[in-house]
Amino acid sequence: MSRVHITDVTLRDGHQSLIATRLRIEDMLPICPQMDRIGFHSLEAWGGATFDACVRFLKEDPWERLHRLKTALPKTPLQMLLRGQNLLGYRHYADDVVRSFVQRSVEGGISIVRIFDAMNDTRNLRVAIEATREAGGHAQGTICYTTSPVHNSRQFVSMAREMVEMGAQSIAIKDMAGLLTPSATRELVAELVESVAVPIHLHAHATSGLSELCHWQAIEAGCRHIETAMSAFAGGTSHPPTESMVAALAGTRHDTGLDLAALQEIDAYFREVRKKYARFESDYTGVDTRVQVNQVPGGMISNLANQLRDQDALDKFDAVLREIPTVREDLGYPPLVTPTSQIVGTQAVMNVLAGERYTVITNEVKHYLMGHYGNTPGPVNPIIRGKAIGNAEVLECRPADRIPPEMDTLRSEIGDLAGSEEDVLTYALFPEVGRQFLEQRRDGTLVPEPLNPPQATTAEGCPAPVEFNVTFHGESYHIRVTGSGHRREDSRPLFVTVDGLPEEVLLETLEEIDVAPGPAAGDVGQKRPRKAGARRATRPGDVTTSMPGTVIDVLVSEGDEVQAGTAVLVLEAMKMESEIPAPISGVVKAVNVTKGQAANPDDALIEIED
Numbered sequence: 001m002s003r004v005h006i007t008d009v010t011l012r013d014g015h016q017s018l019i020a021t022r023l024r025i026e027d028m029l030p031i032c033p034q035m036d037r038i039g040f041h042s043l044e045a046w047g048g049a050t051f052d053a054c055v056r057f058l059k060e061d062p063w064e065r066l067h068r069l070k071t072a073l074p075k076t077p078l079q080m081l082l083r084g085q086n087l088l089g090y091r092h093y094a095d096d097v098v099r100s101f102v103q104r105s106v107e108g109g110i111s112i113v114r115i116f117d118a119m120n121d122t123r124n125l126r127v128a129i130e131a132t133r134e135a136g137g138h139a140q141g142t143i144c145y146t147t148s149p150v151h152n153s154r155q156f157v158s159m160a161r162e163m164v165e166m167g168a169q170s171i172a173i174k175d176m177a178g179l180l181t182p183s184a185t186r187e188l189v190a191e192l193v194e195s196v197a198v199p200i201h202l203h204a205h206a207t208s209g210l211s212e213l214c215h216w217q218a219i220e221a222g223c224r225h226i227e228t229a230m231s232a233f234a235g236g237t238s239h240p241p242t243e244s245m246v247a248a249l250a251g252t253r254h255d256t257g258l259d260l261a262a263l264q265e266i267d268a269y270f271r272e273v274r275k276k277y278a279r280f281e282s283d284y285t286g287v288d289t290r291v292q293v294n295q296v297p298g299g300m301i302s303n304l305a306n307q308l309r310d311q312d313a314l315d316k317f318d319a320v321l322r323e324i325p326t327v328r329e330d331l332g333y334p335p336l337v338t339p340t341s342q343i344v345g346t347q348a349v350m351n352v353l354a355g356e357r358y359t360v361i362t363n364e365v366k367h368y369l370m371g372h373y374g375n376t377p378g379p380v381n382p383i384i385r386g387k388a389i390g391n392a393e394v395l396e397c398r399p400a401d402r403i404p405p406e407m408d409t410l411r412s413e414i415g416d417l418a419g420s421e422e423d424v425l426t427y428a429l430f431p432e433v434g435r436q437f438l439e440q441r442r443d444g445t446l447v448p449e450p451l452n453p454p455q456a457t458t459a460e461g462c463p464a465p466v467e468f469n470v471t472f473h474g475e476s477y478h479i480r481v482t483g484s485g486h487r488r489e490d491s492r493p494l495f496v497t498v499d500g501l502p503e504e505v506l507l508e509t510l511e512e513i514d515v516a517p518g519p520a521a522g523d524v525g526q527k528r529p530r531k532a533g534a535r536r537a538t539r540p541g542d543v544t545t546s547m548p549g550t551v552i553d554v555l556v557s558e559g560d561e562v563q564a565g566t567a568v569l570v571l572e573a574m575k576m577e578s579e580i581p582a583p584i585s586g587v588v589k590a591v592n593v594t595k596g597q598a599a600n601p602d603d604a605l606i607e608i609e610d
Helices: 010-018 029-036 050-058 062-072 095-108 126-135 153-166 182-195 211-220 242-249 260-275 298-310 314-330 340-354 363-369 382-389 407-417 421-429 431-443
Strands: 005-008 042-047 078-082 110-115 138-144 170-175 200-204 225-228 467-472 475-484 491-498 501-508 549-554 567-573 576-581 586-591 606-609
Touching (some): 005 242, 010 042, 010 050, 029 062, 029 260, 042 062, 042 110, 050 062, 050 421, 050 431, 062 078, 062 421, 078 095, 095 110, 095 126, 095 407, 095 421, 110 126, 126 138, 126 153, 138 153, 153 170, 153 182, 170 182, 170 211, 182 200, 200 211, 211 225, 211 242, 242 260, 314 340, 340 363, 340 576, 363 382, 407 421, 421 431, 567 606
Parallel strands (some): 005 042, 042 078, 078 110, 110 138, 138 170, 200 225
Antiparallel strands (some): 475 491, 491 501, 549 567, 567 576, 586 606
């Protein structure tokens, strides 16, 4: 068989990579009939970060999204991305949760389940593969492609054989960061084609600018299934353009048989739709060969930029990219894909913002080092392990073997808020955010984040400009405001781009205000006063944080005696939790935050006196 089959990923990975997973169902459904007529092998339309984004930002029921997509795409198989024992969340779940989730996904309309593990630990794939087959779906085993001193093609081929023995019906090479080169692609695909008797699929991001060449070499080596995105959502940290690959293969023995003119009509629709999401565009989603060093995957780049902007730290973006390889080496060279990309990326952000490595270590890094995500590919830095977990036990078994059945407990915890088993699973994946979503749905208060956030205003109440031209001494410059930092005594940093280059401007302020930066370029934010009772952290016993976040738990009360280094707060930032330690030993004199409250850097969250 020489024909090449195409899976289009616009409805999932395309917008996840370029506009932070914000594409709404209302903008998918109108074009579905045309996409359904094309003859794609499948459409990747669910899984990955879409579930989280639906619940957290878009206020859409992700299960309802799946059902509506399947109704709108009756002829084309729908495909999803599943993180093995992690499902679509950020921890491992009990086997009964995995089996229930997979069953409901297939019943809801998913035909092909792409199953991967962030550590390439095949033990974490077995239950999901079995559950997919039992539910009547196609189980696709996945190799997370990466490069490091401890990875090679021989290991990837051995992994593919293991997955086929487990029941995988096809094998996908998932090059989430765009690390493949043409020669490496040809070598790996040829070895896989010869070693396993199932179809080989290539999923390769375009970040390094090499993906079209890699796809061609994969096809020449025997791969007959490639993945692309409509050109409106292609290129850069996304994927090769669907139309371009169809045109390149037309008239050859690998002709896809797809109608290029019909594809161009679909692309014209998406080009108009993308304009609606200008708020979520990022300056960091183009071709970038630095990925060959930092290995940050396509879906993470735009989210990382937005998250750093939320932390008033967009100017630290390049420093974070430089720090990521160091953290990855310390943790034993895990492939960077959810959740390990978030674990490594967030720790790198913590290191950069703190100005010193591992002064704050996220809970997820601690769990990772204790083996809760599986075996590390390479040896872990023993100094970092000791600092993070001391002499705590490191699991050697499959992590889920230590997790008792959870479904009955989850049903009891969520109670009447869950109207279906799908609701219970939503709560299972995201307990805090999921409960809030279900409460708002019950109360009829679900409101998606605005596509056009409120603009900052001047003292006279007029809209404040965020993009303009400035002329100095006869030279004109294009200025765009991207965010603002926290007050520094009598001044405040303002983050801008000057002719496209990021700059930081220090402004001397004339009134005591606190401007909250918006989540994306062009959103300067709105004035908000410092919390009543809160003060700037200036004393040795003041507990503060290096980045804004949400208080998940307060572990002490006024009058408690604490030792230096004891956890007193749990903070969530960038979807990762961190324990904030007491800076000194003493007595808690004041607790200025409560669970669920926002926490800002430089605020005295808790006050301790020796």
